[in-house]
Amino acid sequence: MKKYFVLASLFVSQIALAHVIEVNKDERTVFYTPDVVLDVEVTDLDSEGGMFSLSLSYDSAAVKSEEENLKRTYPGYALRVLTAQHASSSLLVSIPEIGLSEETQVKQGQMGPYLNFQTLLKPAQVAKLKTLSASATDLVKLAIPVSSGYQAIRVLEKYSSSTVCKEMRVKRFDDLVVALFNLKKPSGIVRAETLTDYKRSIIEGCFDLSPAKVTSFKELMALELQPKESPIEITARYSTSQWVDAKYELVPKLRLKIN
Known part of the structure; x- marks a missing residue:
């Protein structure tokens, strides 16, 4: 089974934006899926090591903000939110710098894929993660292969005369x-x-x-x-409604917390 990977070497936050799949000018509709949030939390348990938690979920406030941003970006367009279907149920959480490599499962929700993962860390691993997060110059990238199916208008022929x-x-x-x-x-x-x-x-x-x-x-x-x-100007069109099977990648917004 195909897997996708979290290469958690460096940690930097980024602004979440809805993933626009298609801007259909002919039916004035924007097809999109809400962005997903990747929460990474490291809890320092001192001499006992620590707890590493990773969750993939949707933030309702962010989803609403994304919708408002799309309305401003595409005034007069209808917004159609789609569910992202994950392409694989397996995910490898891999942090080579601390020797972490464990597999977890991705589940399908109403809005898109989600997961919850926890593992124990040794004191040296926690210390290394703190160092990495303090000197980060790049960001964690989690690219999740997904797909969405929907009906959309396709203009097969167009002609204009002035x-x-x-x-x-x-x-x-x-x-x-x-x-x-x-x-x-x-x-x-x-x-x-x-x-x-x-x-x-x-x-x-x-x-x-x-x-x-x-x-x-x-x-x-x-x-x-x-x-x-x-x-x-007189314009004529021949249009038809077609099923679209869009394949793309979700790149979540990262939120890192070290206690």
Whole structure:
């Protein structure tokens, strides 16, 4: 079974940030998973040595702060939090400088992977850890392979035109129907679905479709059309919803405490 490792040589804290998996501009959604916290605690028991504790968990206050930061970073976007599924249940806690090498198990929680690990240390090991923490110039890195599955919109084809509204020289709705029926597919469009959306976008983007009192199909066809004063660029898309199996790594925030 594949394992991942804690190489706890040096200790420095870092700011936790949510792991953004995808920023989907087409559906204006941010897919992310909350960051996880790695708490390392060394309790000095004097002549009896010490207790080394390691836990991987989620801080509710940090999770809320991450959500607020994402809202400010991506205004107007919906936030969708995903659960990180751990790729392996085995973890090797390894601190070569003090001769520590023990395996523990990672469990799966509602928000993501978590673990709790404890082991006894000798007095010399505790003293060495204190020295290392006092002179740290780098940080502990715990890279946890995880995955998240979700549905997301994928744009398979996109086409835009800034001149088509000017080219639509029609007066009535029946003229527009004929013009769209005879409209040649632009060279930049391949899919029939994109062409259909292109025609819909022309109707909505080129003409002022204010509500009108129409009581029959004949009246609808004779309805006079008003071009928009400031025609917009017409964009057509063909999109589909696809399942995404994202594989990535969680790098926890470290919190070190030596008593």
